[in-house]
Amino acid sequence: MLTVRPRGTNDILPGEAERWQFVERTVQALCTAWHYREIRTPVFEHTELFLRGVGEVTDIVEKEMYTFEDKGQRSLTLRPEGTAPAARAYLENKLYAEPQPIKLYYIGAMFRYDRPQAGRFRQFHQFGVEVFGAKEPEADAEVIALAMEFYRILGISGLELHINTVGCPECRHAIRQSLKEYLTPRKGLLCPACRSRAERNPLRVLDCKETACADLVGDAPTPLDNACDECRRHFEGVLRYLDVAGLPYIINPRLVRGLDYYTRTAFEILASGVGAQSAVGGGGRYDGLVEVCGGPPTPGVGFALGLERTLLLLKEQRPEAGAASRLEVFVATAGETKETAMQILFRLRRLGIVSDADLTGRSLKAQMKYAGKLKARVVVIVGDEELARGAVTVRRMDTGQQEEVPLDDLAEVLKALLK
Ligand code: HAM
Numbered sequence: 559m560l561t562v563r564p565r566g567t568n569d570i571l572p573g574e575a576e577r578w579q580f581v582e583r584t585v586q587a588l589c590t591a592w593h594y595r596e597i598r599t600p601v602f603e604h605t606e607l608f609l610r611g612v613g614e615v616t617d618i619v620e621k622e623m624y625t626f627e628d629k630g631q632r633s634l635t636l637r638p639e640g641t642a643p644a645a646r647a648y649l650e651n652k653l654y655a656e657p658q659p660i661k662l663y664y665i666g667a668m669f670r671y672d673r674p675q676a677g678r679f680r681q682f683h684q685f686g687v688e689v690f691g692a693k694e695p696e697a698d699a700e701v702i703a704l705a706m707e708f709y710r711i712l713g714i715s716g717l718e719l720h721i722n723t724v725g726c727p728e729c730r731h732a733i734r735q736s737l738k739e740y741l742t743p744r745k746g747l748l749c750p751a752c753r754s755r756a757e758r759n760p761l762r763v764l765d766c767k768e769t770a771c772a773d774l775v776g777d778a779p780t781p782l783d784n785a786c787d788e789c790r791r792h793f794e795g796v797l798r799y800l801d802v803a804g805l806p807y808i809i810n811p812r813l814v815r816g817l818d819y820y821t822r823t824a825f826e827i828l829a830s831g832v833g834a835q836s837a838v839g840g841g842g843r844y845d846g847l848v849e850v851c852g853g854p855p856t857p858g859v860g861f862a863l864g865l866e867r868t869l870l871l872l873k874e875q876r877p878e879a880g881a882a883s884r885l886e887v888f889v890a891t892a893g894e895t896k897e898t899a900m901q902i903l904f905r906l907r908r909l910g911i912v913s914d915a916d917l918t919g920r921s922l923k924a925q926m927k928y929a930g931k932l933k934a935r936v937v938v939i940v941g942d943e944e945l946a947r948g949a950v951t952v953r954r955m956d957t958g959q960q961e962e963v964p965l966d967d968l969a970e971v972l973k974a975l976l977k
Contacts, residue, residue, distance in 0.1 A: 577872065585665055597688075603646065607643065608639075639862065659697065688860035695799060697857075698843055702800065703800070714872060716829060718827070720825060736779040749770055751766070780812060824840075824841075825841060887935070889902055889938045892939075939953060
């Protein structure tokens with residue numbers, strides 16, 4: 559056990575970590591340009607927040623939460639998602655008192671106790687954005703456009719944007735009722751999970767992956783069939799802005815989401831080639847969430863993208879992206895010159911040159927071999943004879959050429975060599 563990580567978790571090792579940094583830098587630059595500000599919320603929250611925020615009749619709350627009692631007998635839960643925490647933070651920190659909308663983004667670990675498989679983990683990471691205080695369809699279109707822009711900048715292609723409306727409290731009753739009326743006489747044909755969903759959360763049946771259910775809902779009434787005029791107008795508005803932005807989409811009348819807070823817009827970004835789990839991201843509008851958390855009625859819209867799935871696509875489509883930076887200079891020393899070598903090393907690092915030296919007492923010959931294994935581009939050899947002349951030897955590892963360089967010129971010579 560001591561040498562095995564918990565099921566469904568990952569070690570992100572050197573090599574892979576640079577790719578993560580690349581994606582994180584992309585998120586930061588993109589969100590800064592789109593004027594979204596970062597928020598960092600705790601990794602755990604009061605369990606109640608997710609029970610109420612995400613909804614009690616959802617897979618996340620019923621089956622997937624890492625819930626524990628702390629030593630003060632409080633029930634806490636490792637966050638399974640970032641939207642309810644963002645709504646909580648918006649309220650608790652009175653962000654509603656600032657000019658609206660508030661546009662937030664986050665990158666962080668989420669936790670769901672689900673059956674691990676390709677692209678599905680128990681600890682995974684999301685990049686998400688949440689916009690509070692904007693009810694217009696422009697806001698929906700903006701967050702969708704931001705998600706798609708992220709993938710465009712990363713150079714990931716082959717994604718499909720699926721979009722739907724799931725109605726609002728005004729029309730939700732009609733939507734559920736018509737679906738129930740369709741499903742009840744056909745209940746026997748549904749999968750066991752959907753038999754109970756048909757009563758408690760009939761919308762979820764629409765997106766069940768079991769063949770029996772998928773076949774059955776082909777003719778079922780969809781939310782759009784029973785949506786109120788306001789919801790229809792909103793949906794049309796979102797689609798119009800997507801058209802203006804030149805973003806292709808697929809209207810998927812059976813798209814519903816696994817979290818209860820959604821109103822009106824729901825969308826998913828799908829890819830092939832990330833295992834059975836084809837959704838790289840999803841989101842939508844959640845106009846009732848802040849109120850459920852105890853605040854004033856506040857519209858909200860956002861998305862979260864799975865970073866593990868994004869990285870799978872990136873690795874597949876752009877294997878060169880986010881490559882580790884190469885060791886530029888290795889400083890080798892013949893022993894008596896160790897202190898000077900160390901000073902040179904520190905100076906080079908301060909100049910931003912990726913530099914390293916031996917830390918284990920290798921001989922000069924072994925240091926050269928080691929520098930070769932590290933694939934250093936240049937080795938600076940600090941020998942006593944040259945040092946007495948105020949110089950060092952600079953060796954290019956690709957050609958084997960070497961020259962003596964006065965210490966005062968070293969930085970310039972290296973910069974020119976490394977260009
Ligand atoms: P979600 O659809 O549950 O939405 O998750 C968003 C994305 O996180 C998924 O599309 C997937 O890429 C990734 N993801 C989810 N579960 C796992 C897992 N077990 N392993 C790996 N990746 C996973 C939400 O979380 C909402 N909070 C999104 C949102 C934000 N809606 C509005 N604002």
